[in-house]
Amino acid sequence: MPIQINLDAVLEKRGMKSNELADIIGITTANLSILKTGKAKAVRFSTLEAICKALDCQPADILEYVPD
Amino acid sequence: MKKVKILYTVIFISIVLYIIHFIMNTFLMYYKPEFLNFPKTFYSQFIFGYYTQFVSLFFSILTFIALFYVKSGLGVIIKEGFFNAKCSKQFKISGNIFLITGSLSFLWYLLLLFYSKGKMPISGASDVLLIIIGLGMLVITDIVKNGHLIKKENDLTI
Numbered sequence: 001m002p003i004q005i006n007l008d009a010v011l012e013k014r015g016m017k018s019n020e021l022a023d024i025i026g027i028t029t030a031n032l033s034i035l036k037t038g039k040a041k042a043v044r045f046s047t048l049e050a051i052c053k054a055l056d057c058q059p060a061d062i063l064e065y066v067p068d
Numbered sequence: 069m070k071k072v073k074i075l076y077t078v079i080f081i082s083i084v085l086y087i088i089h090f091i092m093n094t095f096l097m098y099y100k101p102e103f104l105n106f107p108k109t110f111y112s113q114f115i116f117g118y119y120t121q122f123v124s125l126f127f128s129i130l131t132f133i134a135l136f137y138v139k140s141g142l143g144v145i146i147k148e149g150f151f152n153a154k155c156s157k158q159f160k161i162s163g164n165i166f167l168i169t170g171s172l173s174f175l176w177y178l179l180l181l182f183y184s185k186g187k188m189p190i191s192g193a194s195d196v197l198l199i200i201i202g203l204g205m206l207v208i209t210d211i212v213k214n215g216h217l218i219k220k221e222n223d224l225t226i
Contacts, residue, residue, distance in 0.1 A: 031226050041224040 151215035163205030170198030
């Protein structure tokens with residue numbers, strides 16, 4: 001898929017672990033893993049908002065368009 | 069889900085009745101010589117003579133197999149929920165069998181009607197009903213398949 005998820009890089013910058021983020025935004029680590037590995041079919045605005053709030057970043061920091 | 073369970077029970081009872089019916093018929097044919105023992109002149113009126121009765125038996129067996137697939141599909145729904153790939157496969161097979169059985173049975177009825185030169189009573193309604201059930205099962209298969217796809221996408225929406 002041409003939409004790439006850069007969540008790992010942002011998490012590393014903030015020094016935060018995946019399970020901590022999952023706890024803060026209120027989703028399971030399994031679902032966060034689906035998001036990180038790019039297996040997710042869609043992302044809710046509410047989830048994106050919670051991630052941006054927790055990591056103090058912009059949606060563009062997490063999502064990136066990379067043409068095939 | 070309650071209605072699915074009721075349908076499952078009804079189909080299960082039908083299958084049991086079918087089995088009892090087959091066993092009883094087999095028993096009567098082999099152990100009671102007087103059962104359906106008509107004179108040869110009687111059978112000569114039919115297209116395949118004595119063997120004409122076995123054509124309907126063949127259609128009954130096909131219907132039994134289709135019922136078995138419907139039962140399996142409903143069982144999967146009860147266990148795993150409405151939309152899953154397994155039950156859509158079972159429903160597709162049963163729908164195709166119902167459709168083929170209904171069509172063949174209707175053709176058989178037309179053949180008998182033609183052979184008897186219109187002396188047969190009009191009784192093709194059950195065959196048409198079987199065709200409708202078959203088509204209905206195929207429509208349900210499509211609905212379940214699409215539902216499964218939507219469910220999968222919904223599950224992967226974070």
